[in-house]
Amino acid sequence: xxxxxxxxxxxxxxxxxxxxxxxxxxxxxxxxxxxxxxxxxxxxxxxxxxxxxxxxxxxxxxxxxxxxxxxxxxxxxxxxxxxxxxxxxxxxxxxxxxxxxxxxxxxxxxxxxxxxxxxxxxxxxxxxxxxxxxxxxxxxxxxxxxxxxxxxxxxxxxxxxxxxxxxxxxxxxxxxxxxxxxxxxxxxxxxxxxxxxxxxxxxxxxxxxxxxxxxxxxx
Amino acid sequence: xxxxxxxxxxxxxxxxxxxxxxxxxxxxxxxxxxxxxxxxxxxxxxxxxxxxxxxxxxxxxxxxxxxxxxxxxxxxxxxxxxxxxxxxxxxxxxxxxxxxxxxxxxxxxxxxxxxxxxxxxxxxxxxxxxxxxxxxxxxxxxxxxxxxxxxxxxxxxxxxxxxxxxxxxxxxxxxxxxxxxxxxxxxxxxxxxxxxxxxxxxxxxxxxxxxxxxxxxxxxxxxxxxxxxxxxxxxxxxxxxxxxxxxxxxxxxxxxxxxxxxxxxxxxxxxxxxxxxxxxxxxxxxxxxxxxxxxxxxxxxxxxxxxxxxxxxxxxxxxxxxxxxxxxxxxxxxxxxxxxxxxxxxxxxxxxxxxxxxxxxxxxxxxxxxxxxxxxxxxxxxxxxxxxxxxxxxxxxxxxxxxxxxxxxxxxxxxxxxxxxxxxxxxxxxxxxxxxxxxxxxxxxxxxxx
Numbered sequence: 001x002x003x004x005x006x007x008x009x010x011x012x013x014x015x016x017x018x019x020x021x022x023x024x025x026x027x028x029x030x031x032x033x034x035x036x037x038x039x040x041x042x043x044x045x046x047x048x049x050x051x052x053x054x055x056x057x058x059x060x061x062x063x064x065x066x067x068x069x070x071x072x073x074x075x076x077x078x079x080x081x082x083x084x085x086x087x088x089x090x091x092x093x094x095x096x097x098x099x100x101x102x103x104x105x106x107x108x109x110x111x112x113x114x115x116x117x118x119x120x121x122x123x124x125x126x127x128x129x130x131x132x133x134x135x136x137x138x139x140x141x142x143x144x145x146x147x148x149x150x151x152x153x154x155x156x157x158x159x160x161x162x163x164x165x166x167x168x169x170x171x172x173x174x175x176x177x178x179x180x181x182x183x184x185x186x187x188x189x190x191x192x193x194x195x196x197x198x199x200x201x202x203x204x205x206x207x208x209x210x211x212x213x214x215x216x217x218x219x
Numbered sequence: 220x221x222x223x224x225x226x227x228x229x230x231x232x233x234x235x236x237x238x239x240x241x242x243x244x245x246x247x248x249x250x251x252x253x254x255x256x257x258x259x260x261x262x263x264x265x266x267x268x269x270x271x272x273x274x275x276x277x278x279x280x281x282x283x284x285x286x287x288x289x290x291x292x293x294x295x296x297x298x299x300x301x302x303x304x305x306x307x308x309x310x311x312x313x314x315x316x317x318x319x320x321x322x323x324x325x326x327x328x329x330x331x332x333x334x335x336x337x338x339x340x341x342x343x344x345x346x347x348x349x350x351x352x353x354x355x356x357x358x359x360x361x362x363x364x365x366x367x368x369x370x371x372x373x374x375x376x377x378x379x380x381x382x383x384x385x386x387x388x389x390x391x392x393x394x395x396x397x398x399x400x401x402x403x404x405x406x407x408x409x410x411x412x413x414x415x416x417x418x419x420x421x422x423x424x425x426x427x428x429x430x431x432x433x434x435x436x437x438x439x440x441x442x443x444x445x446x447x448x449x450x451x452x453x454x455x456x457x458x459x460x461x462x463x464x465x466x467x468x469x470x471x472x473x474x475x476x477x478x479x480x481x482x483x484x485x486x487x488x489x490x491x492x493x494x495x496x497x498x499x500x501x502x503x504x505x506x507x508x509x510x511x512x513x514x515x516x517x518x519x520x521x522x523x524x525x526x527x528x529x530x531x532x533x534x535x536x537x538x539x540x541x542x543x544x545x546x547x548x549x550x551x552x553x554x555x556x557x558x559x560x561x562x563x564x565x566x567x568x569x570x571x572x573x574x575x576x577x578x579x580x581x582x583x584x585x586x587x588x589x590x591x592x593x594x595x596x597x598x599x600x601x602x603x604x605x606x607x608x609x610x611x612x613x614x615x616x617x618x619x620x621x622x623x624x625x626x627x628x629x630x631x632x633x634x635x636x637x638x639x640x641x642x643x644x645x646x647x648x649x650x651x652x653x654x655x656x657x658x659x660x661x662x663x664x665x666x667x668x669x
Contacts, residue, residue: 031266031269031270032266034265034266034269035265035266035267037265038265038266039265039266039267041510041515042266042267044515045515054346058344058346064341064344065341065342065581065585066280066283066284066341066342066343066344067344069280069283069342070280070283073278073280135279136293136295137279137282137288137293137295137298137301138277138278138279139295140279140295140296140298140301140304141277141279141295141298141300141301141304142277143277146277192273192274192275192276194273194274195273195274195276195345198270198273198274198345199274199344199345201270202270202271202274202345202346202347203344203345203346205267205346206340206346206347206348207346209348210340210341210557213506213516214506214557214558214559214560215559215560216556216557216558216559216560216584217341217584218340218341218346218584219341
């Protein structure tokens with residue numbers, strides 16, 4: 001048991017990040033290979049100026065018309081995505097672990113704050129889940145896999161929250177927490193989680209076509 | 220007869236019978252279906268399509284962008300992503316092994332329930348181009364030979380005559396000369412110069428102009444003459460700038476049409492192409508047709524009527540006698556607002572021409588499609604009933620303005636909006652910019668140095 005925990009908190013972390021890194025490189029390699037083989041016209045229309053114009057416009061909260069049409073969803077979605085990155089990266093216990101093993105260290109979140117932020121992430125996920133079940137146009141598009149995605153993201157946060165409070169089965173919670181976190185990291189390049197890397201590119205291409213060719217805004 | 224009557228008035232596209240589609244479907248076998256679909260999916264798509272399919276998180280935010288979705292009381296099957304799910308996604312999942320019934324729905328969805336207006340690209344946080352995917356479905360339908368009857372007929376006409384309306388060469392020349400003769404009542408020395416080598420401008424129109432609306436050519440001739448432009452119109456095939464093949468996925472014919480148009484301009488050594496008030500033709504000549512023949516941007520400067528007339532008015536080549544009195548509103552055609560950003564120039568022009576302008580909302584890049592665009596109106600009478608149902612949101616948008624006159628600088632929009640006005644009994648006149656300019660301009664000839 002002890003050695004298993006040591007494995008998942010030691011080598012497995014590195015394996016997960018390695019798979020994440022290699023998978024991401026592989027996905028991009030495949031994308032660029034396909035572009036070069038079949039659609040190299042994309043480079044002709046890609047414009048740095050209009051790519052960034054579009055990406056920045058879409059990063060400003062409630063600037064695009066679309067975001068103002070669904071303010072609740074966008075608001076929650078903005079906060080969710082920011083916290084999804086910030087909470088694990090700046091969590092004290094994560095940084096402490098890194099400091100112990102690698103002597104790497106950076107600023108951390110206050111534990112109570114982090115606790116609340118994790119709760120917000122969990123509530124956002126519950127909101128996404130309910131939205132998928134009740135909003136007709138979203139329900140129509142939803143497949144079982146969409147709930148699985150929500151579950152995969154929820155697991156490390158829920159188990160981390162429970163482990164921190166030591167409500168029950170602390171050791172089991174830590175194990176679920178570590179394993180599900182690693183699972184999510186590994187899955188990013190191989191599933192639709194990859195939108196975190198791909199979305200800026202699809203946005204950039206549309207931004208370029210709208211801005212550079214059609215002299216129009218795309219937000 | 221009773222039967223056809225009912226079909227035209229059917230409100231759900233599922234009840235519409237399109238002869239062309241049915242005949243095509245009857246010829247299909249499972250082998251043909253899967254071979255064609257897989258051929259298009261593997262050979263004709265690439266990273267872009269893959270990225271779109273794999274990046275969509277099915278959040279449903281595109282729904283609010285679609286006027287057809289809004290017109291159908293937010294029925295979830297009309298949202299843009301739902302159209303993808305019901306067509307191309309299922310083709311991928313089933314590896315092309317789809318049924319004839321599935322394909323009947325795919326034709327209906329891609330050809331009559333999507334105007335490929337690209338409004339949804341502006342509502343998707345990732346900018347996914349759903350119109351491109353709908354055109355891909357149409358490409359598959361084209362290769363399966365199940366394209367709706369009426370729009371296929373226009374493509375056949377393009378293929379045989381290089382114009383959309385089966386206009387014969389002599390009829391074309393005759394129409395131009397007839398308009399020239401009539402216009403001489405206003406200016407005795409007016410000419411519609413045919414094939415004038417080295418003219419500054421080649422003026423081109425879509426085939427419905429000589430076929431049904433020759434008066435528009437008359438008006439343009441008067442404007443050109445009054446502004447002392449060095450212009451010409453070609454007498455040979457290639458004069459038509461329209462391109463319905465672009466919307467049926469018949470890219471080979473689409474490329475031929477665009478190429479013939481550019482070749483005609485090249486042969487006449489003109490400086491640029493100025494085109495009449497049409498949106499899809501502009502999309503073809505400015506944005507799509509050129510790509511299919513290997514030009515990143517069009518080989519000629521392509522100027523839409525809005526930009527051209529704006530220039531004539533702003534430079535004083537055309538003078539206004541008295542501003543137009545009735546209250547007007549402006550419809551921004553997708554292909555020249557989202558497609559070319561000409562919406563601000565259009566507004567400047569309205570203010571130069573008219574006394575009272577009422578803004579339509581949403582507007583500019585966010586305007587709703589007229590509901591006829593993207594080849595939807597060209598699917599013809601069998602689909603008119605459902606088109607009217609799908610255009611309810613547009614009707615409400617028009618109604619809210621309360622304007623007496625609706626300016627629509629695009630042929631497709633014009634016809635579609637006329638249909639909406641008649642169907643819903645709106646009290647609005649639909650006009651082109653050309654109509655208004657013709658009505659309010661000074662009928663004198665511009666002299667240099669004036």
